[in-house]
Amino acid sequence: MENNKRYKAGLDAMEELFSQDVRNGMEGIKNISPDLWEMIVSFGFGDLYSRNTLSYSQREIITLTTLITQGAFDQLRVHLQAALNVGLSKEEIIEIIIHCAGYVGFPKAVHAMGIAGEIFEEI
Amino acid sequence: MENNKRYKAGLDAMEELFSQDVRNGMEGIKNISPDLWEMIVSFGFGDLYSRNTLSYSQREIITLTTLITQGAFDQLRVHLQAALNVGLSKEEIIEIIIHCAGYVGFPKAVHAMGIAGEIFEEI
Amino acid sequence: MENNKRYKAGLDAMEELFSQDVRNGMEGIKNISPDLWEMIVSFGFGDLYSRNTLSYSQREIITLTTLITQGAFDQLRVHLQAALNVGLSKEEIIEIIIHCAGYVGFPKAVHAMGIAGEIFEEI
Amino acid sequence: MENNKRYKAGLDAMEELFSQDVRNGMEGIKNISPDLWEMIVSFGFGDLYSRNTLSYSQREIITLTTLITQGAFDQLRVHLQAALNVGLSKEEIIEIIIHCAGYVGFPKAVHAMGIAGEIFEEI
Amino acid sequence: MENNKRYKAGLDAMEELFSQDVRNGMEGIKNISPDLWEMIVSFGFGDLYSRNTLSYSQREIITLTTLITQGAFDQLRVHLQAALNVGLSKEEIIEIIIHCAGYVGFPKAVHAMGIAGEIFEEI
Amino acid sequence: MENNKRYKAGLDAMEELFSQDVRNGMEGIKNISPDLWEMIVSFGFGDLYSRNTLSYSQREIITLTTLITQGAFDQLRVHLQAALNVGLSKEEIIEIIIHCAGYVGFPKAVHAMGIAGEIFEEI
Numbered sequence: 130m131e132n133n134k135r136y137k138a139g140l141d142a143m144e145e146l147f148s149q150d151v152r153n154g155m156e157g158i159k160n161i162s163p164d165l166w167e168m169i170v171s172f173g174f175g176d177l178y179s180r181n182t183l184s185y186s187q188r189e190i191i192t193l194t195t196l197i198t199q200g201a202f203d204q205l206r207v208h209l210q211a212a213l214n215v216g217l218s219k220e221e222i223i224e225i226i227i228h229c230a231g232y233v234g235f236p237k238a239v240h241a242m243g244i245a246g247e248i249f250e251e252i
Numbered sequence: 253m254e255n256n257k258r259y260k261a262g263l264d265a266m267e268e269l270f271s272q273d274v275r276n277g278m279e280g281i282k283n284i285s286p287d288l289w290e291m292i293v294s295f296g297f298g299d300l301y302s303r304n305t306l307s308y309s310q311r312e313i314i315t316l317t318t319l320i321t322q323g324a325f326d327q328l329r330v331h332l333q334a335a336l337n338v339g340l341s342k343e344e345i346i347e348i349i350i351h352c353a354g355y356v357g358f359p360k361a362v363h364a365m366g367i368a369g370e371i372f373e374e375i
Numbered sequence: 376m377e378n379n380k381r382y383k384a385g386l387d388a389m390e391e392l393f394s395q396d397v398r399n400g401m402e403g404i405k406n407i408s409p410d411l412w413e414m415i416v417s418f419g420f421g422d423l424y425s426r427n428t429l430s431y432s433q434r435e436i437i438t439l440t441t442l443i444t445q446g447a448f449d450q451l452r453v454h455l456q457a458a459l460n461v462g463l464s465k466e467e468i469i470e471i472i473i474h475c476a477g478y479v480g481f482p483k484a485v486h487a488m489g490i491a492g493e494i495f496e497e498i
Numbered sequence: 499m500e501n502n503k504r505y506k507a508g509l510d511a512m513e514e515l516f517s518q519d520v521r522n523g524m525e526g527i528k529n530i531s532p533d534l535w536e537m538i539v540s541f542g543f544g545d546l547y548s549r550n551t552l553s554y555s556q557r558e559i560i561t562l563t564t565l566i567t568q569g570a571f572d573q574l575r576v577h578l579q580a581a582l583n584v585g586l587s588k589e590e591i592i593e594i595i596i597h598c599a600g601y602v603g604f605p606k607a608v609h610a611m612g613i614a615g616e617i618f619e620e621i
Numbered sequence: 622m623e624n625n626k627r628y629k630a631g632l633d634a635m636e637e638l639f640s641q642d643v644r645n646g647m648e649g650i651k652n653i654s655p656d657l658w659e660m661i662v663s664f665g666f667g668d669l670y671s672r673n674t675l676s677y678s679q680r681e682i683i684t685l686t687t688l689i690t691q692g693a694f695d696q697l698r699v700h701l702q703a704a705l706n707v708g709l710s711k712e713e714i715i716e717i718i719i720h721c722a723g724y725v726g727f728p729k730a731v732h733a734m735g736i737a738g739e740i741f742e743e744i
Numbered sequence: 745m746e747n748n749k750r751y752k753a754g755l756d757a758m759e760e761l762f763s764q765d766v767r768n769g770m771e772g773i774k775n776i777s778p779d780l781w782e783m784i785v786s787f788g789f790g791d792l793y794s795r796n797t798l799s800y801s802q803r804e805i806i807t808l809t810t811l812i813t814q815g816a817f818d819q820l821r822v823h824l825q826a827a828l829n830v831g832l833s834k835e836e837i838i839e840i841i842i843h844c845a846g847y848v849g850f851p852k853a854v855h856a857m858g859i860a861g862e863i864f865e866e867i
Contacts, residue, residue, distance in 0.1 A: 132501075158485060161492035162469045164549075165476065165484065172541050173481050177354045180533075182347040187313060191348060194314045195355040198321040200446060200815060201482040223777045224305040225314060230780065231300045232318040232726040235788050236816040238780065239773060246776035255747075281731060284738035285715045287795075288722065288730065295787050296727050303779075323569060323692060324728040346531045353534065357478040358542050359570040361534065362527060369530035378624075404854060407861035408838045410672075411845065411853065418664050419850050423600045426656075428593040436556060437563045437594060441601040444567040446815060447851040470551040471560060477546045478564040569692060592654045599657065603847040604665050605693040607657065608650060615653035669846045674839040682802060683809045683840060687847040690813040716797040717806060723792045724810040 132171065139175030145185060146178070146211040155207075185215035190225060197229050197241045205241060209248040219249055255294060262298030268308060269301070269334040278330075308338035316348050320364045321356050328364060332371040342372055378417060385421030391431060392424070392457040401453075431461040439471050443487045444479050451487060455494040465495055501540065508544030514554060515547070515580040524576075554584035559594060566598050566610045574610060578617040588618055624663060631667030637677060638670070638703040647699075677707040685717050689733045690725050697733060701740040711741055747786060754790030760800060761793070761826040770822075800830040808840050812856045813848050820856060824863040834864055 143152055159166040178188055189212040196205045212222055222245055230238035266275055282289040301311055312335040319328045335345055345368055353361035389398055405412040424434055435458040442451045458468055468491055476484035512521055528535040547557055558581040565574045581591055591614055599607035635644055651658040670680055681704040688697045704714055714737055722730035758767055774781040793803055804827040811820045827837055837860055845853035 132504075135501075157492065158488055161488055161495070162473065165469070165473050165488055168473070168476065168541075168545065169481055169485065172537075172545070173354050176537065176541070177351055180347065180350070182343050183351065187310075188351055190310060190313050191317045191351050192355060194317040195321045195352060195480075196482060198318045199356070199480075199482070201486070203486055204482040220305050223780070224303065227303070227777065227780050227783070228300055228306065228311055228314050229318060230726075230783065231296050232315060232728060233322070234722075234724040234726045234810075234814075235784055236724060236811060236814070236819040239784065240816070240818055242773055242776055242780055246772065249776070255750075258747075280738065281734055284734055284741070285719065288715070288719050288734055291719070291722065291787075291791065292727055292731065295783075295791070299783065299787070318726075319728060322726075322728070324732070326732055327728040346534070350531065350534050350537070353480075353537065355480040355482060357476075357480045357564075357568075358538055359478060359565060359568070359573040362538065363570070363572055365527055365530055365534055369526065372530070378627075381624075403861065404857055407857055407864070408842065411838070411842050411857055414664075414668065414842070414845065415850055415854065418660075418668070419600050422660065422664070423597055426593065426596070428589050429597065433556075433559060434597055436559050437597050438601060440560045440563040441567045441598060441849075442851060444564045445602070445849075445851070447855070449855055450851040466551050470549065473549070474546055474552065474557055474560050475564060477542050478561060479568070592657070596654065596657050596660070599660065599849075601849040601851060603687075603691075603845075603849045604661055605688060605691065605696040605847060608661065609693070609695055611650055611653055611657055615649065618653070665846050669843055672839065672842070674835050675843065679802075679805060680843055682805050683843050684847060686806045686809040687813045687844060690810045691848070712797050716795065719795070720792055720798065720803055720806050721810060723788050724807060725814070 135171040135175040136167065137175070138179040139170035139173070142174040142178035143170065146174075146189075146214060147207065148210065148214070151207050151210060186212070186217050189215055189217055193222065193225050194229060197226065197237055198233050200237055200240075202240060202244055205244055206248060209245055213248075213252065219245075258294040258298040259290065260298075261302040262293035262296070265297040265301035265308075266293070269297075269312075269337060270330065271333065271337070274330050274333060309335070309340050312338055312340060313348060316345070317352060320349065320352050320360055323360055323363075325363060325367055328367055329371060332368055336371075336375065342368075381417040381421040382413065383421075384425040385416035385419070388420040388424035389416065392420075392435075392460060393453065394456065394460070397453050397456060432458070432463050435461055435463055436471060439468070440475060443472065443475050443483055446483055446486075448486060448490055451490055452494060455491055459494075459498065465491075504540040504544040505536065506544075507548040508539035508542070511543040511547035511554075512539065515543075515558075515583060516576065517579065517583070520576050520579060555581070555586050558584055558586060562591070562594050563598060566595065566606055567602050569606055569609075571609060571613055574613055575617060578614055582617075582621065588614075627663040627667040628659065629667075630671040631662035631665070634666040634670035635662065638666075638681075638706060639699065640702065640706070643699050643702060678704070678709050681707055681709060682717060685714065686721060689718065689721050689729055692729055692732075694732060694736055697736055698740060701737055705740075705744065711737075750786040750790040751782065752790070753794040754785035754788070757789040757793035757800075758785070761789075761804075761829060762822065763825065763829070766822050766825060801827070801832050804830055804832060805840060808837065809844060812841065812844050812852055815852055815855075817855060817859055820859055821863060824860055828863075828867065834860075 189208060192208050193212055196208060226238055226241045226245060312331060315331050316335055319331060349361055349364045349368060435454060438454050439458055442454060472484055472487045472491060558577060561577050562581055565577060595607055595610045595614060681700060684700050685704055688700060718730055718733045718737060804823060807823050808827055811823060841853055841856045841860060
């Protein structure tokens with residue numbers, strides 16, 4: 130079954146990216162909408178993260194940047210953890226936020242840096 | 253002079269990133285506002301691109317992503333060229349846009365891919 | 376008085392859309408700025424919701440979509456309730472959010488679905 | 499093959515929504531990135547538009563609203579045509595834009611209305 | 622008639638802000654949607670610009686800033702002219718754009734400055 | 745040292761704008777990233793706020809407007825205080841938010857007005 134393959138690939142990607150705790154939290158969506166959950170796993174992680182050409186750490190550079198730019202600070206939290214899990218260092222994450230400052234302005238960069246500080250403390 | 257150093261570092265970064273033609277085009281801003289031009293060179297390129305920790309090609313991954321996310325498609329053109337100049341391949345650029353599709357939606361990803369197609373043709 | 380008519384039409388629309396509790400909460404704005412309050416009622420609800428051509432439930436499809444797209448999640452809460460009040464089902468609301476996922480990306484869709492889950496619980 | 503089914507469903511949905519001319523134009527993306535094209539068809543149209551619960555015309559209300567809100571005016575053109583194709587009237591489309599004015603402000607509403615005027619002329 | 626008063630106040634404000642040419646161009650909206658036109662005049666200009674507490678030139682500082690921030694560059698053109706008409710100098714307009722650079726990032730500031738340069742040339 | 749001058753100018757501007765308490769809060773960023781902190785002070789406040797042509801109160805009109813437009817409501821809090829500190833009245837701040845309503849839509853204007861109400865209470 131093709132769709133089972135996509136779903137399976139998505140679960141594998143999520144295991145690389147997120148801790149068991151984070152994945153449990155994400156499953157709240159499954160209770161509200163099993164269909165959105167299926168799309169997140171199969172498309173968001175199965176079709177996208179499982180592709181070649183870019184590494185997981187390059188993909189997290191993209192993900193952190195787009196979340197900062199659109200002001201999606203809730204999702205930024207889990208992807209800051211994912212970024213660390215796939216091998217980006219704290220210094221590199223801080224550097225991503227600094228680079229963003231010139232492109233999205235200081236308010237979003239400062240907000241993101243504050244959250245990064247919280248995540249770094251927790252680890 | 254500290255500020256001359258920052259300006260000089262910015263010009264050096266711009267030389268790595270952009271062709272002479274693109275840099276000539278950018279100088280249009282200098283005629284309208286020499287002060288904004290000075291900030292772009294000294295802060296935007298001198299303070300940001302000249303930093304360590306991330307390579308130029310990693311910085312262009314960030315830049316392309318934020319421009320796609322905020323719908324800044326004019327600036328995307330020159331940074332698609334910059335991305336190629338600092339060593340990202342067409343395949344990697346296409347992959348960045350595909351990854352963005354899941355995070356910013358298809359309309360902006362499709363718009364970006366159309367522009368990438370035009371830039372790739374010109375080269 | 377034309378303006379009284381517009382204000383009266385706005386109050387009528389708000390009564391269809393929101394519970395007494397929600398309307399009481401909204402009146403906090405009246406204390407800070409009676410003029411903004413008058414505009415919200417007369418223009419936002421009187422001029423817009425009271426028009427023909429689209430039903431209240433079609434208008435709430437528009438409202439939910441724009442709030443999700445702009446990341447206005449506080450206002451999303453009261454309009455999720457309004458959407459239910461004017462006859463959209465939970466299934467339809469979930470479907471609106473799923474459709475948005477392809478257009479605004481997963482982060483905002485997931486955020487919206489989490490809030491929808493909270494509102495559905497409360498009812 | 500599950501994925502062929504999704505792709506086939508996507509092509510069917512696109513046939514309902516877009517004229518042959520518009521679909522030919524869209525295929526430009528296929529030449530630049532066959533993979534993004536496959537995702538647009540299978541996920542964007544196959545997984546999303548082919549679902550139940552909301553009609554095509556309700557889905558176009560959502561699509562027009564999100565495109566206006568995010569300022570994606572290029573894509574707005576083809577979806578204004580799609581909206582007419584699936585049965586929304588000019589009056590309803592105008593009404594969607596008017597309703598948006600209160601939620602996204604006049605600049606984007608005016609921009610959208612100008613484009614709607616152009617599309618209505620062409621038909 | 623209250624509404625006639627609001628409409629009349631709107632036309633008066635528009636006369637202060639825009640040249641006859643610009644106002645003629647704006648009337649294109651009247652042909653597509655007389656109702657949106659009425660709202661723009663009565664609410665956008667009648668209710669908002671005609672208020673006290675802030676001067677026209679202060680209101681144009683706000684308007685230019687929000688248009689730059691949301692990337693509404695078409696509308697920026699007419700409001701750059703309006704800003705000059707109500708007494709802001711070229712230096713002040715350039716300064717507004719420079720201040721914005723730190724808050725919205727360089728891409729939008731550069732785009733805005735390029736348009737300002739074009740408008741300044743035309744005068 | 746040029747850079748020390750820029751940093752010093754930034755600290756001076758921040759002293760005009762923010763209370764000691766707010767400045768202490770901002771220094772949290774210094775612990776996470778001394779480099780971002782240096783840029784905020786030297787570029788954000790030193791290069792931008794210390795310029796001539798616009799007064800501090802005009803600069804805060806710009807700042808409040810861009811923060812409302814981009815939905816940066818956390819930063820809005822400190823800049824509402826700054827706006828009061830540099831001489832804008834409550835009436836003028838309320839008027840800025842009302843003017844924004846027509847340009848960014850009611851949801852962000854209402855959100856901003858709610859926060860303004862909280863800040864006005866605290867003083």
